[in-house]
Amino acid sequence: MALLKRKAGPAAPGVHPQPLWSFRPRSDRESGDAIVANFVLHWFPAKVARASLAWGYSFWLGTASAALLLLLVLSGLPLLFLYVPSVERAYASVKDIEYVVTFGAWIRSVHRISAHLMVAVVFLHLVRVFLTGAYKNAAGGGQRRERNWVIGVAMLLLTLFLSFTGYLLPWDQLASWAVTVGTNIASSIPLVGPQLRELMIGGREIEQATLIRFYVLHVIVLPGGLGALFAYHMWRIRKDGGLAVSDHDGQAAHPHPEPVVPTKTYSLLGVARGQSPVIRASALEAPDTTVNAVPDLTRRAAIVTLGTIAIVSILAVIIRSPLEEPANALLTPNPAKAPWYFLWLQEIVTDTTFRIGSFTLNGAFIGGVLLPGLLLALLTAWPWLDRSPARAAGRWFPASRRRQTGVFLLIVLGILILTFVGMFMRGPYWQLFWPWEAWPEIPSRI
Amino acid sequence: MSDKSDRRDFLVKLGLGAGVVGVGLQGVASLRSLVPNVSYDPPTTVKLGPPGDFPDGLKFLPDERLFVFREGKTFYAISAVCTHLGCTVRAEALPQPETAEVNGRPVRLTHRYLCPCHGSRYRGDGQNVSGPAPRPLAWYRLTVAPDDGQLVVDLADEVDRDFRLTVA
Numbered sequence: 001m002a003l004l005k006r007k008a009g010p011a012a013p014g015v016h017p018q019p020l021w022s023f024r025p026r027s028d029r030e031s032g033d034a035i036v037a038n039f040v041l042h043w044f045p046a047k048v049a050r051a052s053l054a055w056g057y058s059f060w061l062g063t064a065s066a067a068l069l070l071l072l073v074l075s076g077l078p079l080l081f082l083y084v085p086s087v088e089r090a091y092a093s094v095k096d097i098e099y100v101v102t103f104g105a106w107i108r109s110v111h112r113i114s115a116h117l118m119v120a121v122v123f124l125h126l127v128r129v130f131l132t133g134a135y136k137n138a139a140g141g142g143q144r145r146e147r148n149w150v151i152g153v154a155m156l157l158l159t160l161f162l163s164f165t166g167y168l169l170p171w172d173q174l175a176s177w178a179v180t181v182g183t184n185i186a187s188s189i190p191l192v193g194p195q196l197r198e199l200m201i202g203g204r205e206i207e208q209a210t211l212i213r214f215y216v217l218h219v220i221v222l223p224g225g226l227g228a229l230f231a232y233h234m235w236r237i238r239k240d241g242g243l244a245v246s247d248h249d250g251q252a253a254h255p256h257p258e259p260v261v262p263t264k265t266y267s268l269l270g271v272a273r274g275q276s277p278v279i280r281a282s283a284l285e286a287p288d289t290t291v292n293a294v295p296d297l298t299r300r301a302a303i304v305t306l307g308t309i310a311i312v313s314i315l316a317v318i319i320r321s322p323l324e325e326p327a328n329a330l331l332t333p334n335p336a337k338a339p340w341y342f343l344w345l346q347e348i349v350t351d352t353t354f355r356i357g358s359f360t361l362n363g364a365f366i367g368g369v370l371l372p373g374l375l376l377a378l379l380t381a382w383p384w385l386d387r388s389p390a391r392a393a394g395r396w397f398p399a400s401r402r403r404q405t406g407v408f409l410l411i412v413l414g415i416l417i418l419t420f421v422g423m424f425m426r427g428p429y430w431q432l433f434w435p436w437e438a439w440p441e442i443p444s445r446i
Numbered sequence: 447m448s449d450k451s452d453r454r455d456f457l458v459k460l461g462l463g464a465g466v467v468g469v470g471l472q473g474v475a476s477l478r479s480l481v482p483n484v485s486y487d488p489p490t491t492v493k494l495g496p497p498g499d500f501p502d503g504l505k506f507l508p509d510e511r512l513f514v515f516r517e518g519k520t521f522y523a524i525s526a527v528c529t530h531l532g533c534t535v536r537a538e539a540l541p542q543p544e545t546a547e548v549n550g551r552p553v554r555l556t557h558r559y560l561c562p563c564h565g566s567r568y569r570g571d572g573q574n575v576s577g578p579a580p581r582p583l584a585w586y587r588l589t590v591a592p593d594d595g596q597l598v599v600d601l602a603d604e605v606d607r608d609f610r611l612t613v614a
Contacts, residue, residue: 177533181563184531199480205487213480331508332533334562349531350564353578363564363578364531429536430565430577 023295031292041298043234047290048297049246057132057245057396060304061125066230067308068118073223075111083169085215087208090171091326098323109316115163117312119341122159126152130408133401135383136393137240138247145244145393146383148236151229153380158226160341165218167339171211176327177336179206179214185349185368245394249289334428343422344415345372350430375411490602497521497590497597497613504537504557512586512599513537517554521611523599524572525584526559533563535583546571549608559583571607585609 025031032046051057082101084093097104129135129152137143164182168175179201187197202209241247291297324333338346345368352367353360378385392398397405424435433439492510500516507514511526511534528535537557544555548571555570565577572583587603588611590596597611 177563180533181531198482202480203482203485203487207486209482209486332536332562334536336533336563346564350578353530353580360580362530362580364580367578368531429560429562429567 023298025292025294028292031294034294041294043238044293044297045238045242046293048293049242049249050289050291050296051249051394052243052246053291053296053300054245055300057394058243059124059128060300061121061128063301063304064308065118065122065125067305068114068121068312069226069230070305071114071309071312072111072118075107075114076219076223078107079111080219085169085212087171087211087327090169090211091323094170094172094323098321105320106316109319109321110312111166112321113315113319114312115166116339116341118159119163122156123341126156127412130382131405132244132396133386133388133393133398134244136244136386136388136390138244138390138393139241140390143240143247144236145240148233148240149383150380151233151236153376155226155229155233157376158222158229162218162222162226163339163341165214165222168211168214169218170323171327172324173326173328173331173333173336174324174339176206177332178338179210181336181338181346183210185364188362188364189369190365243394246289247394248391335426335430337422337426340419340423344418347418347422348372491598491600493591493594494597494599496595500597506537510599510601512601513557514588514597514599519612519614521588521597521613522609523586523588525586525601527584528561528563528566528579529574529581529583530561530564530566530577530579533561535559535561535566535568540570544570548573549606551608551610553607582607 022030022034025034035041035044035046079097082093082097082104084090094108097108099105101107129149135145135149137145164178168179183197183200183206186200187193189196198204200210200213201207202213237243337343348367348371349363350367351363352371353363354366355361386401386404388398388400388404392400421432425432427433427437427439494507494510494512494514497516500514500521502516502518505514505516506512506526513524513526515522515524526534526537537559539557540555545552546555546569547553553571557570558575559568559570559572561567561577561579566579567575567577568579568583569575572585574580574582584604585607587600587605587609589598589600590611590613591598597613
């Protein structure tokens with residue numbers, strides 16, 4: 001069914017004559033045209049491997065992350081109009097959003113829940129890509145999947161930093177102590193630390209200059225960076241021939257690849273309109289293993305996106321967003337806990353101060369900078385350290401990657417255990433309690 | 447032919463180089479503009495009030511994040527900023543005061559300090575006892591203001607733990 005059809009004359013070369021867009025194409029050609037004619041869909045290929053659409057392979061976690069990012073941008077826009085980035089008025093403006101503005105509490109909850117879910121889903125996406133070895137190049141021939149892995153790791157970092165800068169903005173107790181601890185971790189770096197902290201907070205005290213810096217990072221710099229990386233991430237998937245699971249189809253289809261002729265036009269437009277005489281795309285040569293992107297890919301992407309929107313919208317009705325007491329530099333809450341996704345780091349900085357004789361290594365540096373930095377470096381470099389055969393790409397738990405899969409899962413488990421300890425087993429003065437144990441009464445003032 | 451293409455190469459490199467230098471310098475300028483030249487931070491020297499207003503024992507001054515101790519005519523001040531990651535420690539009164547010798551001078555320990563962020567613990571004189579804190583709590587210099595006789599703390603001037611201010 002064509003949504004829009006105008007009277008079509010002969011098209012000039014390079015011009016797409018009509019904004020033809022079809023949910024339910026009647027032919028391959030109409031299906032390809034639906035991609036070419038649509039601004040949003042043009043980053044998809046005309047045909048995709050059937051295997052890459054399977055729910056049980058990717059769990060569509062990347063699409064869900066993108067949907068959450070979309071929700072964050074959409075719900076962030078009204079908040080941008082209502083929030084005032086000043087230390088005197090920030091707290092009151094968030095309080096207004098929560099209690100005075102019509103639908104304000106819901107919009108804030110959508111924003112907050114999307115942010116929490118995005119941290120979780122992006123992390124799970126990384127876990128999925130690692131476990132399926134999807135950063136490996138099974139088809140060879142100029143594939144550069146490891147680059148997309150590095151971009152993905154950078155995007156996870158940006159997601160975390162966006163969350164960090166986001167929960168500072170209400171300028172409540174959580175915010176105040178998170179900035180204090182976060183910037184003091186930066187300050188513990190030898191030589192450059194104190195200057196780095198001064199640059200981060202715009203002075204020596206956490207004040208207006210600090211809030212405006214984190215605000216600008218949160219609303220412009222980091223989302224802009226994430227958006228650019230997201231576009232590049234999607235583009236690279238196209239250039240690497242789709243998801244890693246589809247590499248195996250391509251290999252079978254190309255025993256003797258023909259050389260590409262540089263004078264020909266290999267455009268998607270050509271494919272859609274049947275003009276290019278030579279097409280060397282594995283998808284088109286393997287009709288058994290591929291399907292049209294419209295509607296098979298678009299339908300599932302729509303289901304995932306709409307499902308994500310529905311879940312977040314409903315959760316935002318049920319779960320209200322907390323607002324702690326106004327920022328009080330004089331009184332640290334007891335215990336002062338970071339959000340759940342930073343609790344494992346809070347645990348590490350607690351436990352990594354070492355004393356060798358009279359020499360003390362501060363846990364702030366070891367646990368806050370060195371260990372996470374090493375973990376990050378290892379994660380980034382893993383595609384080059386992974387020596388398993390290329391055919392292990394795009395498969396869950398292949399035998400040739402058993403050992404690295406085990407180590408990876410152990411590290412993930414360690415992070416989860418530390419998160420659990422921080423969440424349920426730390427009481428006043430950060431002492432250990434069993435989850436079922438009652439905390440002692442501590443006077444709120446000294 | 448080579449002449450012409452040399453010139454073209456040179457001009458391309460010149461153009462690209464100028465572009466890179468131009469954008470790079472703008473980047474440096476942008477970054478430098480974010481390093482503050484003027485500090486609007488509160489002064490580090492703060493008047494705390496007349497010495498007579500301080501009770502014997504401990505008084506917590508939240509604005510300065512400072513514990514001020516008084517024993518008769520002697521005063522000293524210990525920072526409440528945890529040396530690990532900068533949270534404000536809380537003082538907890540000991541059931542029985544103890545006396546410890548610090549730097550050759552006896553100190554009457556009436557409290558201990560606990561940090562709510564990562565569980566560091568300090569003895570009454572600020573000595574770090576357990577938890578991730580790498581250093582003892584700072585002691586700051588106290589003086590008497592020459593104009594009105596108020597107690598003055600200098601939060602930029604750390605002193606040894608045998609420091610005492612005696613007010614006549």
